Amino acid sequence: MVKAKIFKSKAYAKINLFLNVLGKTNENMHKLKSLVCFINLYDEIVISENNKFSISIKGPFKKLIKKKNIIEKTFSIYSNFLNIKNNYKISLNKKIPVSAGLGGGSADAAIVLKGLNYLNNNKIKQKDLFSIAAQIGSDVPACLYNKNVFFSGYGEILKKSPRIPKFFLLLINPRKELSTKKIFEMFKEKQKSNKKNIFNYKNFFPWAAKQNNDLQKYSEKVMPDIRKMLFFLNSLDTCFFSRMTGSGPTVFGLFKRRIDAEKAFHLLKKQNSNWWAGVYSIKT
Numbered sequence: 001m002v003k004a005k006i007f008k009s010k011a012y013a014k015i016n017l018f019l020n021v022l023g024k025t026n027e028n029m030h031k032l033k034s035l036v037c038f039i040n041l042y043d044e045i046v047i048s049e050n051n052k053f054s055i056s057i058k059g060p061f062k063k064l065i066k067k068k069n070i071i072e073k074t075f076s077i078y079s080n081f082l083n084i085k086n087n088y089k090i091s092l093n094k095k096i097p098v099s100a101g102l103g104g105g106s107a108d109a110a111i112v113l114k115g116l117n118y119l120n121n122n123k124i125k126q127k128d129l130f131s132i133a134a135q136i137g138s139d140v141p142a143c144l145y146n147k148n149v150f151f152s153g154y155g156e157i158l159k160k161s162p163r164i165p166k167f168f169l170l171l172i173n174p175r176k177e178l179s180t181k182k183i184f185e186m187f188k189e190k191q192k193s194n195k196k197n198i199f200n201y202k203n204f205f206p207w208a209a210k211q212n213n214d215l216q217k218y219s220e221k222v223m224p225d226i227r228k229m230l231f232f233l234n235s236l237d238t239c240f241f242s243r244m245t246g247s248g249p250t251v252f253g254l255f256k257r258r259i260d261a262e263k264a265f266h267l268l269k270k271q272n273s274n275w276w277a278g279v280y281s282i283k284t
Contacts, residue, residue: 007115010042011107015245018211039280044093047115059094099177101246106139168261174225183247209241219248
């Protein structure tokens with residue numbers, strides 16, 4: 001009896017170290033530019049062959065996953081591309097906050113795409129896999145690449161990032177969801193020039209501090225907690241800078257030493273135990 005193949009992998013969360021919105025096309029799509037960095041916060045995914053398609057979800061954020069979700073969408077697009085009828089059981093341990101600007105759904109989609117291709121003997125070439133990823137969502141190609149990367153366009157244009165020094169993050173989330181669609185609908189600014197975002201290993205920290213997230217002020221209007229979380233981070237001498245990731249509502253403070261990030265975490269928990277928070281390091 002041939003043992004059924006099983007695919008297991010981690011789906012890593014991301015932060016947008018900066019996020020620029022460069023304008024909108026006639027198709028109502030926003031052109032973006034960002035440096036995406038991956039951190040050691042992750043979901044866990046297991047895929048195995050099954051007689052019918054099913055998704056089982058556990059973990060601290062399982063209740064926030066909708067019935068029609070990005071995993072189901074990924075399975076449908078992949079199956080249609082290959083014109084296959086195979087079914088799979090997909091198990092998800094959901095540890096990344098949902099609708100939080102951390103790319104959890106996109107990371108899950110990228111790993112499911114990779115896993116389905118593995119279970120089908122890698123029938124789809126890498127180039128086509130990235131094209132499929134772009135159909136699923138703007139963050140999915142970067143999550144499929146799974147290394148620190150510049151992305152532009154609608155997320156489909158990827159450029160390898162220079163080496164980044166090790167740093168630590170205190171992530172804070174108000175335990176509330178924020179609609180990406182709603183925030184982008186609020187964005188009314190005229191098209192910006194596509195300035196070059198260049199850094200090297202030595203000047204990374206001052207360079208990163210000068211960047212910004214163009215969506216942050218819009219998200220702050222919808223969810224005032226974002227401003228409060230950033231105020232807390234900015235009050236810390238050891239926090240190099242703070243920023244919102246994605247369309248929010250998660251924010252991060254960047255620290256050069258883990259011990260400083262952990263001290264900030266414990267101070268936060270004394271002041272506001274209702275917010276979700278955690279200390280993480282960047283994948284280098």
